[in-house]
Amino acid sequence: xxxxxxxxxxxxxxxxxxxxxxxATGTGLVSVIFHAGPPVREKALGQLRTRLGAEPVQxxxxxxLAEPIRQLAAYFAGGLKEFTLPLDWSLTSGFHREVLRExxxxxxxxxxxxxxxxxxxxxxxxxxxxxxxxxxxxxxxVVVPCHRVVESDGGLGGFGGGLETKxxxxxxxxxxxxxxx
Numbered sequence: 001x002x003x004x005x006x007x008x009x010x011x012x013x014x015x016x017x018x019x020x021x022x023x024a025t026g027t028g029l030v031s032v033i034f035h036a037g038p039p040v041r042e043k044a045l046g047q048l049r050t051r052l053g054a055e056p057v058q059x060x061x062x063x064x065l066a067e068p069i070r071q072l073a074a075y076f077a078g079g080l081k082e083f084t085l086p087l088d089w090s091l092t093s094g095f096h097r098e099v100l101r102e103x104x105x106x107x108x109x110x111x112x113x114x115x116x117x118x119x120x121x122x123x124x125x126x127x128x129x130x131x132x133x134x135x136x137x138x139x140x141x142v143v144v145p146c147h148r149v150v151e152s153d154g155g156l157g158g159f160g161g162g163l164e165t166k167x168x169x170x171x172x173x174x175x176x177x178x179x180x181x
């Protein structure tokens with residue numbers, strides 16, 4: 001990977017679930033960070049710097065981020081059901097990457113899947129807890145829809161962005177009723 005592909009451009013954008021930090025390399029969208037206020041943003045940028053080996057650069061109006069920003073806005077407006085973005089999978093590997101790729105391609109908008117079912121889809125039927133760990137380390141939430149993974153008994157399970165954020169995303173997709181307030 002050349003240095004241009006590995007360098008990351010980032011921006012914070014508003015969304016219905018709070019500010020999101022988006023980062024993209026020359027390969028594609030590499031990171032989506034929830035609740036991207038100053039403390040979260042600084043921590044996330046430090047992690048990107050370490051993981052990518054390059055200083056992330058804030059670039060409002062970045063060509064790399066224009067399409068991710070457009071598609072996320074359309075998603076939150078209810079008009080986009082499937083993201084069609086180039087993704088940079090370099091922040092995940094092995095089993096986690098395999099699970100996240102299956103999630104991205106095999107669990108469409110408005111549906112959910114159980115942790116155990118997702119484990120079985122990647123040939124590891126006993127690995128529900130490992131699927132949970134993969135969801136927790138997902139560098140591309142919303143776009144790679146870890147909010148669609150739930151417990152087999154119907155419980156929401158965990159979520160890196162917080163359970164209220166998971167509820168909001170599932171309500172947006174029509175899986176849960178919209179909150180009354």
